[in-house]
Amino acid sequence: MAKLTLERVAALAGVSRSTASRVVNGQDGVRPEVRRRVLDVVEVTGFVPHAAARRLAGQRADILGLAIRQSTEQVFSDPYFAALVQGVSGACTQHDQTLSLFLFRSGTEHEDLTARVLRTKLIDGLIITATFIDDPLLWQLTESAIPFVVVGEIGNSDIPSVDADNHGGAELAADHLLSLGRERIAVVTAPMRIGSAVTRRLAVERRVASAGRPLDPDLVVECDSTEEAAYEATRTLLSADPDAFFVFSDRMAVGVLRAVREAGRRVPEDVAIVGFDDLPSSRQTTPPLTTVRQDVNRSGEVAVDLLLERILRPDAPARRVELPTELIVRGSTVVGRGAELSPR
Amino acid sequence: MAKLTLERVAALAGVSRSTASRVVNGQDGVRPEVRRRVLDVVEVTGFVPHAAARRLAGQRADILGLAIRQSTEQVFSDPYFAALVQGVSGACTQHDQTLSLFLFRSGTEHEDLTARVLRTKLIDGLIITATFIDDPLLWQLTESAIPFVVVGEIGNSDIPSVDADNHGGAELAADHLLSLGRERIAVVTAPMRIGSAVTRRLAVERRVASAGRPLDPDLVVECDSTEEAAYEATRTLLSADPDAFFVFSDRMAVGVLRAVREAGRRVPEDVAIVGFDDLPSSRQTTPPLTTVRQDVNRSGEVAVDLLLERILRPDAPARRVELPTELIVRGSTVVGRGAELSPR
């Protein structure tokens, strides 16, 4: 059997390549009857246009890229990214896009990224996450003129982006801890070069301050976004005698929880802990973790939507989407809530 | 500045397109001096061939696909796949390949997969995982003539594949439980349409049988490869009074552990539990999980190697690689081993 090309489809339908192309691309200016005929052939033969040829002819290839910076070795085991990839992948399937995944480390590989990704010209657009504030990568991408969107918080409003409502979410957490009557609230935050970390931290600081209980500077510590780093940081923090923790992420909160319990403090009686994300595993900790839920999966979907918008109309103003958050109260702040051994 | 094409590179180097092409593709038959000149231009300009054009001209595009079947909704949060993706991605970067990721569900999307992935002709080869024994997908791929490799166990030896040494690993687990003097060993296995599940189960069965302590059929249960399914299955199993569990995966073992402890049995005193994989989280359970470690990351790397081999020489005999496993003894089988509150 001969190769299945547009040419062949056209022949089978008794029309020219051009007409067949129009039909396949859903353009108008084709008699309904002819369109039907071509569509039938496509259906029967199962024709799918050759992506490379399409791209070469100056069209879209329907390939989207997702670039994730790996801070540490095994970062991809972070369930946050797992959920993100899942969301992006699902949306791609839905929109008939092929997904290209780029994991890269901050060092040399990031120059690599621009080279490989952009110069080979095979993706139509890029979703990038785990960026830093004023990340050089961002203006490198801007310069390259490739359509791209960011998942997370960045300063630049000329770039489309999506993230949880970090401000609102942090306020929910702060209000919760305040309502519990906590007096010495500690904050374990991710590095300040991460946009969302800044937002969450500031939101909490302002909220508790305006409630008349400003944060003790000794109770704020910044560390890497891993469980281990949070564990170590907390061990130090404990000497300043906090009665509550707002932690940047659930992943880090697990480290905090471990440190607190090892120090012999009871959770939540002596120390209350609130995380951020609501990972599936946060229900399984002892005690279960109170947290600010965000829908990362959905973030991925929105990112694809934004990117597709961008590709279609590169000159439209950049949109910023902030997804709602929700406070999930469990045993790490309120005794007996969402207990581990519940019969479901 | 004019567009950066091979043509332009050739002009700058004062040679023809063909010569430039040869140099870029590392072919010989070019005077060293000329080669140098072209290479310099490539260096200075930062030229990278247009992937689509390359592919269209009947060459490789240096794009590899990774297809993962999603059994349940959120399967990608399974750290196993996270590690696999990481390994594959790293190896791709190393070998200058672009990675395309395809997550698909078993239902309609699997036909989708062959259509989208194969007919658009943009990937050079495919790595596929989470396949079933006699998966129709496998011969669909074979038929399509695209080079592909499998991560996991399949019956067919004409297809290159890589996986942990499931047989050896299961024997390690069995020997361990036997050496602990356990008499009533239960097996919680993933569905038998999964190749590795069959292998592990049979290996354990034979091993304990040849030790004179054959498995009680009532103590073998098959369920979905999730924590929840394992939890439910175990609740039923407990009435048959096992004193040990061999569980298909760590993920499932967490469910088993929960069910056992909720039933008031002590782990490891009353019931010993061995998992498979050694996920990072298995160190953090209470008690920490004894398990058979496999290097999933490495599996991903090997998969890329195999695929590249396959693409290069499609007619070479298919290789099967089995990676070594290692028994990691922790608190779920031996009192006090790898205790949770250890100071590290």
Next chain:
DNA sequence: TTGTATGCGTTATCAT
């Protein structure tokens, strides 16, 4: 060893 000419499968321009 190097250059010329042709084709890969598609879209876009321009006729008809």
Next chain:
DNA sequence: ATGATAACGCATACAA
């Protein structure tokens, strides 16, 4: 409304 034809950027058989 439809068809012929020229790109798109590269590899390659063939010629020199």
